[in-house]
Amino acid sequence: MPKYSKSHYDITPLSAEKVAELAKKLDEESYRVTQKAGTEPPFCGNLLDNKKDGFYACIVCGLPLFSSEHKFKSGTGWPSFYREFDPEHVARKVDKSHGMVRTEILCARCGAHLGHVFEDGPPPTGERHCLNSAALRFYEKGAPLPPESRPAQLETAYFAGGCFWGVEHYFQKGPGVIDAVSGYMQGDVENPTYKQVCYENTGHAETVKVVFDPQRITYRQLLEAFFKMHDPTQLNRQGPDVGEQYRSGIWYTSPEQKKEAEAYIAELTERKAFPGKIVTQVEPAKTFWPAEDYHQDYIAKTGRACHVSNPWVK
Ligand SMILES: [Zn+2]
Numbered sequence: 001m002p003k004y005s006k007s008h009y010d011i012t013p014l015s016a017e018k019v020a021e022l023a024k025k026l027d028e029e030s031y032r033v034t035q036k037a038g039t040e041p042p043f044c045g046n047l048l049d050n051k052k053d054g055f056y057a058c059i060v061c062g063l064p065l066f067s068s069e070h071k072f073k074s075g076t077g078w079p080s081f082y083r084e085f086d087p088e089h090v091a092r093k094v095d096k097s098h099g100m101v102r103t104e105i106l107c108a109r110c111g112a113h114l115g116h117v118f119e120d121g122p123p124p125t126g127e128r129h130c131l132n133s134a135a136l137r138f139y140e141k142g143a144p145l146p147p148e149s150r151p152a153q154l155e156t157a158y159f160a161g162g163c164f165w166g167v168e169h170y171f172q173k174g175p176g177v178i179d180a181v182s183g184y185m186q187g188d189v190e191n192p193t194y195k196q197v198c199y200e201n202t203g204h205a206e207t208v209k210v211v212f213d214p215q216r217i218t219y220r221q222l223l224e225a226f227f228k229m230h231d232p233t234q235l236n237r238q239g240p241d242v243g244e245q246y247r248s249g250i251w252y253t254s255p256e257q258k259k260e261a262e263a264y265i266a267e268l269t270e271r272k273a274f275p276g277k278i279v280t281q282v283e284p285a286k287t288f289w290p291a292e293d294y295h296q297d298y299i300a301k302t303g304r305a306c307h308v309s310n311p312w313v314k
Helices: 016-023 028-036 164-172 194-199 219-229 255-270 298-302
Strands: 054-058 064-067 090-095 102-107 113-118 128-131 136-140 155-161 177-185 205-212 248-252 281-284
Touching (some): 028 113, 090 113, 155 164, 164 177, 164 219, 164 298, 205 219, 205 248, 219 255
Parallel strands (some): 248 281
Antiparallel strands (some): 102 113, 155 248, 177 205
């Protein structure tokens, strides 16, 4: 299952084979430090006195690990930072080697040894991440970045398929989906409540916002899942839920999405995938209004069963 950090980097752990392949390209010192948990001699690393603006990436896999804005002069002889670029990018492990108990820090994506973290750093964290220069590659602000050091280029899609609880639940499980959020769309009232949408004909449809990484999952795959999760031939209802807010809809965010959605509906119609006419609306996305907190992750939180079936099982 792909994993993404809050700052939107792909942090899915790399396989041992992939790490071995990347490690082959390292020079001797970087190999010793990152793969054998080595330590470089103090005051020798090339990044100790680097004061340029930018970030420090893992020398093995390229994941950004530390930022120049958190670097400080510790006087220890090793590059020091008081916090990580993103806490999810740096893993911690108890290290009892050399007769000491220390906390080792590693790259969360490839497992490269980076150094140790100590609790004698400056405010606001009080931490000192003590790094080996040989484990890092510095990218100055504005420098061109290789793909492995860039955040995922995310896309957003919107689907209305009846009650959003189940649709959100299963979109969230899509491999390459970063986030699925329940909300209301395509209506006339700003910031509507669930009650308004249900009883006041605001014109909104219960909609799930899907943020995804097109490198991992395509819009087409999301469309396929969407049509497995609901019945697109029911007008303004899904099963027991009746009303305009339960209508079937695809709210596109780009001309490409519009084209793909229409083509897929034409394809389903052509091969008579459903017994009736597909009434799914395809419209440009208007403002998405997130639903109240208690609607988010409803199935996961309540353990309720749901009429929507899992679209990801083959
Ligand atoms: Zn790494």
